[in-house]
Amino acid sequence: MPIPLTKAIDKFPRVRLGHAPTPLDPAPLLGKALGIELWIKRDDCTGLAMGGNKVRQLEFPLGEAQSRDADTLLITSAVQSNYVRVAAAAGRQLGMETHIQLEERVPDVDALYRSSGNVLLDRLFGAKLHSFPVGDDEPAADASLDLLAQTLAQEGRRPYVIHLAPAHPPLGALGYVLAAEETLAQARALDLKFDAVVCPTGSALTHAGFLVGLRTLGKEVPVYGICVRRDAGSQAARVRQVAEQLAAMIERPEVFDADEVEAFDGVLAPGYGRLNDAVREAISLAARQEGLLLDPVYTGKTMAGLIEHVRSGVIPEGSRVLFIHTGGLPAIFAYGDRLGNWLSDVPWETTDLDR
Ligand SMILES: *Cc1c(COP(=O)(O)O)cnc(C)c1O
Numbered sequence: 001m002p003i004p005l006t007k008a009i010d011k012f013p014r015v016r017l018g019h020a021p022t023p024l025d026p027a028p029l030l031g032k033a034l035g036i037e038l039w040i041k042r043d044d045c046t047g048l049a050m051g052g053n054k055v056r057q058l059e060f061p062l063g064e065a066q067s068r069d070a071d072t073l074l075i076t077s078a079v080q081s082n083y084v085r086v087a088a089a090a091g092r093q094l095g096m097e098t099h100i101q102l103e104e105r106v107p108d109v110d111a112l113y114r115s116s117g118n119v120l121l122d123r124l125f126g127a128k129l130h131s132f133p134v135g136d137d138e139p140a141a142d143a144s145l146d147l148l149a150q151t152l153a154q155e156g157r158r159p160y161v162i163h164l165a166p167a168h169p170p171l172g173a174l175g176y177v178l179a180a181e182e183t184l185a186q187a188r189a190l191d192l193k194f195d196a197v198v199c200p201t202g203s204a205l206t207h208a209g210f211l212v213g214l215r216t217l218g219k220e221v222p223v224y225g226i227c228v229r230r231d232a233g234s235q236a237a238r239v240r241q242v243a244e245q246l247a248a249m250i251e252r253p254e255v256f257d258a259d260e261v262e263a264f265d266g267v268l269a270p271g272y273g274r275l276n277d278a279v280r281e282a283i284s285l286a287a288r289q290e291g292l293l294l295d296p297v298y299t300g301k302t303m304a305g306l307i308e309h310v311r312s313g314v315i316p317e318g319s320r321v322l323f324i325h326t327g328g329l330p331a332i333f334a335y336g337d338r339l340g341n342w343l344s345d346v347p348w349e350t351t352d353l354d355r
Helices: 003-012 028-034 054-066 082-093 112-117 117-125 136-156 172-191 207-218 232-249 275-290 299-312
Strands: 023-025 037-043 072-078 095-105 128-132 159-162 196-201 223-227 262-264 320-323
Touching: 003 172, 023 172, 028 037, 028 275, 028 299, 054 082, 054 159, 054 172, 054 207, 072 082, 072 128, 072 136, 082 095, 082 117, 095 136, 112 117, 112 207, 136 232, 172 207, 172 232, 172 320, 196 207, 196 232, 196 299, 207 223, 207 232, 223 232, 232 262, 262 299, 275 299, 299 320
Parallel strands: 037 320, 072 095, 072 159, 095 128, 196 223, 196 320, 223 262
Antiparallel strands: 023 037
8 A cells, every 4th residue: 555645745845925725716608619518627726926837846845944944035036026926935834035036937038027927026026036148058057056056155145056957856736636635525515526637748747756656646637748848859858857756756757657757849939938829829818708817827828739639639529628727927027929810909088088
C-alpha cells in the first residue's frame, strides 16, 4: 500500500496563501459556441494579489523559506510575470523583502508592457527590481539569482532563492497535485466525469502537478497541455522531467507514464508572450459569450488551443471539458494596445444634451 497522498504532501512545509477551494464553474454559453460542455476551474480566483496559479505554487517554496527562517526572497521570470507579482505580495504578507529579476523574454515590447499590469503591481508591493538582459537561459537566470543571494547574505540578510530551471525539485507542482484532488472532490459532488482536461504548460508545474495528481487518485482522463513557452517536443520533455521528479517526491514513482504527456504548440507562434489572431479571437469570444476574462500570455493561448483541439477532433464535439483557468489577468492592461481593433470598434456615443 502506498502512503496516503495527504501524508506524502504533509512532509513538505507549506504556508497557506490562497483562497481554496476555488470555484468549479460551468460556462454554458461559451461551451455552446465551441460545441462542447465546458467547465472552468477558477484558479484566477485564488485570491492573493489578483490570484492565479502562482498562489498555489508558491505555498510550498515559501513554506520551505519560512522553515529556514529566511527574511528575503529572490525570484526570476519575464517582465510581465504573474509569478513574481504574487511572490512580491506573499513576501509582504510574510514580512519578507522580495528581489525580482525580470528577464527580457519578449522582443519589441511597448512602453505599456514595461509600466502597467504586473510591473505596476510589483512596484506597488515595493519589490526590488533587477533587469536581466537574457530571456531564454534558465540556468543563467538561476545563477544570477544565486550570486545576488550571496551578496545579500554578506550584507547580513537570510535569502531564499526560488529557482526556475527543472534541475531543482519542483516544489510548486505539489500545489497542483492538491488542486487536482480539490477538483475531483468538486466533480464528485456534482456527479461529473470529465472527458478531457486542458491547461497551459510553461514551467510545467501546473501541467505535471495536475497530471500526477489525477493519476495518483486513479483518474485516467487525458490532460492536454497547450504550449505557451516552447515547442511541443521540448515542452513534453519538460513535463516528463517535472512529473518524474514530482512522482518520486510524493513516493508514487509508478503512477506516471512518460508516454502519455500531451503538449500542443499549434497556437504558440510567434512565441512566448506574443499575440496572434487565434489568441485575440479566443479572448474576445470568452469575454463576449460568457463575460469571462482571459489573459494574453497564458489563458488566452490555452483557450485558443482548446478551440483548435475541438476543430481538429482531438477533443470530440460534445465532450465534457475542464479548462484550468490559471489567472494572469493583470497582463490584460499591459497588452491593452495590442489586443486588437475589436476593442476600439465598440460604439461609444456622445449623448445629445439638447435632445
Ligand atoms: C505561469 C503561468 C502559467 C504557466 O504555468 P506553469 O505552471 O508555469 O506551466 C499559466 N498561466 C498563468 C496565468 C501563469 O501565470
